[in-house]
Amino acid sequence: MNVPYARLSTFLIISILISCTTSLQTRRSPVAVAESTFSGGDFDEHIRKSEPCSPEEEMAGFTLHPDFKIELFASEPLIGKPLNMAFDAKGRLWVTQSAEYPAPAKVGQGKDRVTILEDTDNDGKADRFMPVLDTLNIPIGLLPVQDGFLTFSIPNLTRYTDTDGDEKPDQSRRLLGPFEYKDTHGMVNHLTRGFDGWIQACHGFTNLSKVRGTDGDTLEMGSGNTFRFRLDGSRAELFTKGRVNPFGLVYDNWGYLYSPDSHSSPLTQLIRGAEYPHFGRIPEGIGFAPQMKLHEQEATALSGIALPSNKLYPEAYRKSLFIGDVVKCRIYRNSFTFNGSSPVATHEGDLLRSTDPWFRPVDMLEGPDGALYVADFYNRIIGHYEVPLDNLGRDRQRGRIWRITYRGKTDPLARTDWTKAGIDELIKALAVGNLPLRMLVMDQLVNRVGRPAVEPLLAILKKSGAQPDQYVHCLWALHQLNRTGGPALPETVLLRAARHKNPLIRTHALRAMHEAPGAGTSALPMTTPIRNETRYALIKKALTDPSPHVQRVAVESLPDYPTLETVRTLLAYASRIPALDTHLDYTYKLALRTLLRNKPLGNAVAVAKWSEGDRAVLNLPMTGVNEAYAGQFLFQSAQTLTLPKDDQLKLLSHAAKHLPPAERNGLIEFVRAKYATDRSGQFVLFRAVQQATKGPKTGLMASVLGTNALVKDWAVTLANELVALPPGDWSYNLAEFLYLKDHPVLFSGPPQNTNLAKNLRFMGFEQGGYKGVIRSAVFAAPQSLSFTAVQVNGATNIGGGHLVRLVSATDTANVLACTEFVKTNDYRAESVAWDLTNVSGQPVRFEIVDNSSGIVRVGDFRGLASPLLPATSPKDVAEQKRFGLELAGEFGITALEPVLRQTLLDKTQPYYFRLASARALMKLAPETYAATLGEYIEDAKNPETFRKDLATILGDSPGRGSTMQQIQAVMESALKRTKGDVQLELLKSLAASSFGKDLIMAQVYAGTLYTRILVQPGIEDRLLLNMGEKQKEKHKQLTANLSPIDPEREALITSRLTSFTTTPGLPETGKEIFLAHCSACHQIAKEGGLIGPQLDGIGSWGTQSLATKILDPNRNISEAFRVYTIKLKAGDVKTGLFRRDDEQTITYADATGTEFVVSRSDLAEVQASRHTLMPDHFGTVLPEKEFNDLLGYLLSVK
Structure with missing residues (x-):
């Protein structure tokens, strides 16, 4: 039975008593898998190992949909490395090119350029190349306008004017800027003329910019925003918030604007004023704007978008959006239909694939001739943070532009020089040209012809039977002319x-x-x-x-x-x-x-x-x-x-x-x-x-x-x-010991790919690789029991599948009913029904058995007189109890001190309760309990993570005078009796205080601590914060001879890569390691946290880059994940990742992903770190085999 993946697969299961049956299996429709010539191998390396191909060799490796034809429009040495393209009213293609990218040139030393390409003999190839400007600094966004052009070049958006007609600008004026450019990923890109005369643009990744038009209103933008501005720079406005790194814009005939993005959603129809997902962003009340398409097979590196509008294309293609994937070296086609006014996109396969892993389609647009033009940033390396910016393997000279036509057809209208066309000819073109051409013609009517065009335009609107597209553009042209000399419409x-x-x-x-x-x-x-x-x-x-x-x-x-x-x-x-x-x-x-x-x-x-x-x-x-x-x-x-x-x-x-x-x-x-x-x-x-x-x-x-x-x-x-909250009637047992920072059993909603009611609750282990049994309270078996299970397996070729079973409450080995689920890599929801006539009335327990690194959760029980699931999830109950324990410390509730002390000392209590008690006790009576915490920290029999957490609590504890001296003495003692990560955590706490700075440097002088500890991530920032002059001098002397890259770390990377080459890891096991160590911060296939980058498509990084990032995460840091050291006026020092801010507060996230809020009024100093929030201890935490397994899994995530 074939059931589409997007629908709920539902089956009726009748189990045989005392045995475990397997539910019927659903099958997904077969999905075409890319041939090995288009993926894997060199395509998975961030630094391609292959050598460059000539344009002819590269073109021979393209596989194109049979309806289309591809030809080379231009290449090196006549053009450089293209970034953005735009057509002018003469039918010429303008191109920004950069040899500097991704590292900007020094101010005033840019050598990047803008070139005009022209096909004078209409053979589909550029034969005239006119250099316009060659002093730019990573120019991206580009738009030809009347008597000149606009372009973004670090750090400004500038209008260049050609007053003498020689195609060379002799005047320039900054329209907007300066924009921030600490990250050169996308910056200001894809300047796009709208129907209304505004210019739309994407803001790009990470940068926080504040710019203003001549009206004085300030526009503030963060990563992923889109904005619009007036052609004269008089005003700039925010268009949308959120997303991550949008790179591309295109209009449809309705006036809707579409854009691709690398992380939030591959395709979005932008809603003016809307808010979209971004790392750590919390929506404001009404939630995030809706998606047009879920992330599927795309890599997180999507660039350029085109929507064919010429009647040369069949209707199916005029309802398809094409986007480029610069990591997977292909162009996708996504058809879309409207549910009312809402677009719904469907992946229709690839328009183009390449056997050359250097193919990088960074931009795409439909020309006025109806052809699709593709800018190919042909390069061995495309990654920004995945590979050092100054890596010598980055190509600086090769670039291509490809021209794709539907069965070789083009529109002869494109050969017209519209800058010389009269009013009637221009207006006539509004009825027959494609959308890009109509936009160019409308611009000519407004900005070249001007007021004399008003009456002819009105004539079209007044006559009956006007062609709809012509009518629309005449209407908008008159609207724009309203702003240039009086009413026109x-x-x-x-x-x-x-x-x-x-x-x-x-x-x-x-x-x-x-x-x-x-x-x-x-x-x-x-x-x-x-x-x-x-x-x-x-x-x-x-x-x-x-x-x-x-x-x-x-x-x-x-x-x-x-x-x-x-x-x-x-x-x-x-x-x-x-x-x-x-x-x-x-x-x-x-x-x-x-x-x-x-x-x-x-x-x-x-x-x-x-x-x-x-x-x-x-x-x-x-x-x-x-x-x-x-x-x-x-x-x-x-x-x-x-x-x-x-x-x-x-x-x-x-x-x-x-x-x-x-x-x-x-x-x-x-x-x-x-x-x-x-x-x-x-x-x-x-x-x-x-x-x-x-x-x-x-x-x-x-x-x-x-x-x-x-x-x-x-x-x-x-x-x-x-x-005083009891633990609840549901219990769990894990297959192996895990140090838990919170309760692992929770409620969740149904998976997105099912049609289950969204208000249903399902109980199971939290995502994170937990294996074990969750067991219900005792209840009387009904005549029959039905429920729904949702499940996915982390690995389908090892271990057993998930199962659910009913066992006797008096003899749990006596299995009364059982269903084992077919293993699957995709989320599946299955309805199960048990006939329990023979055991009706007996005391029983329901058990959920999680056997893999995936999940199995159960809910929607039917057939019971009272609900089987508790009113509140076990995870929430535990969180409430933990909050209560900490509340005692916050409010000085001394009456609860005995309860707190008992919880801390009781080794049968979960560690998260013991930590909460320790935190509260150190607020109620630090002089009494500091020594107790010190003993636990020094005792190597305790879990290392527990000792580290206690060290953090000890270091964060308040105290003055003799109390502070007691705490410092405990920390100094523990420092001498610990090693590894526990010692590092103590050092982080000590580094925040003046006493601690002196102590650490004294230990380095004495040789007790290695000198490199002074530049250890998480320690160096705290050491440098609020250092006295004498301390600064000591620190400078001690660190003067340290090499910039730790040779030991480099040797470790080399050693691990050698091992991996010899003994590749098991991806199935690696996924479990990922879930245990990485999923709190990183998300793959919609599972996991979003503290750090989403890792869909991470396999394309390649072994070298991935190993380096895991073992030396601070070598290349994305500014979006920069860590800050925050000192409060009260003296506390915190470390966190910036999340968001408002007028009163700033929200950060700590290394566990837990957010904390800081009032601006409490801030003493905020210092950007040279280190990322990602732990840099995986070289010691992960043995060689586990590292190989993790690397093998990540490389398999395509």
Whole structure:
């Protein structure tokens, strides 16, 4: 039975008693596997071992879809290494090229260039090459404009003007800048002219930039953002937030903008104002914007995007997006269809593959002739951080541009020099050219012809039967001309267009209204009357338009009219949004949030009367409003509406952060009454109050410690309840000892690739390679029992599969029912049904047996009188108890000291409880318990990680005078009696204090510690922070003769690579090692954390680069994962990875991925580290065999 992978595979299983049956197996449809000539081997190396091919040899190695033809358009030595391309109105191809990339030249010394390529004889090959500028510094984004061009060159976006027509710029003006360029991955790329005359651009990876237009408004951007700016540099605006490293933009006929990205999603239809996933980013209330396509076989290095629009292509190709993969050396085709206004992409295989691993398709676009042009950054190395920037293997001279046509056909219109065309010829071309050509022609009408074009353009809009594309571009040309010398687009004409019978025209007309100056009153007080009642009425009516595209633009436009009536209009529309139209639904929520962020309107909404249904709709967007009125509204909703618990907790958590201080006590009283018997709810909300104040020692918490009896009483009561929590009726046993930092059994939702209800809960081990048994409480066997299991195996060719079974409570060896699951590498959900007639009424236990490095989780039980799964997951119960233990220390609850002491000393307690107790005790009575911690640290019988964690607690403990002297003495003693990573952790703690700096350097002088410890990652930063002058001099003397790269580390890398070559590791075993050591921070195939980079496609790094990164992670650091040493005014020193910030706080993540929040008011100093958060101890932690297995697994992840 063949069942598509994207659907839930469901089977009815009838098990035989006292035996274990195997469920029926589902099969995925066969997926074409790349031939060995296109993958593996050299394709997996970050530094290709093969030698370069000539352009002719490279072309001979292309495999192209049979409908297409490829030819060489240009190559070295006539061009360099191409980055971005753009066509001008003469049909010529402009190209930015860089020999500097990826390391920028010094200021003023750039030698990179822009060249114009022209095919004068129309044979498909460039035969004229005109150098334009050769003093640039990694130029990427490029756009030819009237009398010149725009380009980004470090660090500015500049307009160059040619005043004498010789194709050489003789004037230049900075439009925007300087942009940050600490990371040269993408920077400002793909300058793209929009219908509305704005220029769109991608911001690229990592950099944090602040730029402004001549209007003075500052635009702040982080990694992955997109923005738009006026051609004259008068204004720049953020278009989208989030994503990671977008490199490519393309419009479709509807005016939607598409873009690829390397980590968030391969393809995205950008929604203006939307927020997309990024490393560590938490969405603001309404969540992240929807995806267009899940990450599948693509590497995390996608560049360039093209959408054919010429009628030369069959419709199937005009509904396909092409993107380049510079790691896998191919171009993908993804078709897409619309669910309402929402695009859904489907991978249709490869348009082009290459046998040459140097092929690097960094950019792609459709030309005015209908051909696809591909920029090939032909190179042995494409990786940025995977290979040192100055590696001599990077090619600096070879580059190619390929031209792909559909069956060799091209559009003769492209041969026209549109800079010499008259108005009639230009307007006629708007009806017949492809989209790139129409954009060029429209630019000529607006920026060359200007006002004389107004009447001819209006004539097209006034006549009946105008071709839709021509009509749309005439409309937009007039819209743009409105800004150049007075009104050009009469209101009556625009309104008529908005009522046109063609939905494409109606959609663009509404967009033009949204863009038109004075369209609404968003910049005016809420009480200002609507300026254009006719437009307002028309936009509201468009919410009932038969076209979902028209409806979506209407929703997007309504925030231009910020009144209560607009809010009520949108609320009335909510029920008409189809469930599958995800982009319309997000646009709707975004529109409401925008309206609610208007302070006068938001305040009015907060005090207005609403039906329960309308208030329920307003709640979600209101959680994205960080104002007092939002807190008041949401608190009222939580008090008056009947809501699911999770929804109510979300509202109360946001209210806790933003209610005025005088009103917070009311929320606390409500919560304590409402959740009097619900410790879980109180836990969530108390922590929300704590997090809202940005740490236990700042803001509200600082004031309540001594003055707010209500909060103190809540903390005491809650802590007593939480520390007394029983372990629960469900238990677990692991197959082998693991040092656990938290409880491993949790609830999760269903996998994305199933059609199971999203509110279902499944219990099982957390992702991380756990193997063992999870066992339920005793219950009476029913007549029958049905449930659903979701599972995936880390390895399918070794060990047993996952299974679930029912055992007798009086004799667990007596298996009453059992189902073993077929091993699979893909997530699968299976329905299981057991006939238990013969054992009905007997006391039994349900067991989940996890036999592999994957997962198996169970839920959706049917046939029981009462729920089998607990109300709260075991992991959450344990987290609540741990919080209670730590709360005792935060609030000085001395009455709990005996409980804390007993927990710390009880070796049967989980280590995470013992650590929490140690942390609390060192706040309650550090002088009493410092020695106890020291004894545990020195005792080599304790797990090493436990000793390291205690060393951190000891070093972070407060103390003054004699107490501090006691702690220092304990640490000095432990330093002499420990070694390895435990000693390193002690050194990190010591390095933060003046005493510790002196002690460490004294030990180095005495020869007790190696000199290189002074530059050890995690130690050097703390040592240097706040050093005195004498200490600095000592440090300088001690480190003067250290080599930049540790020879021992280099020897280790060489040794491990030699071993791996001789004895390659087992990928199956390596996956388990990855899950145990790496998955907390790194994600593969949607599993794992996102503290560090996503590792899909990591196998292409190659053995040398991967081994170096694992064993010497600080040799090449991505700025996106730079570690910071943070010193607080109270004297505490922390280390973390920057996550996000706001006006009051900065959020960091520590080495375990746990986030911590620092108030800006508490900061004394922040220092960027030369080291990454990734531990650099894998050379000692992983024995040679385990390292080989891990390397083998990572190399297999393609």
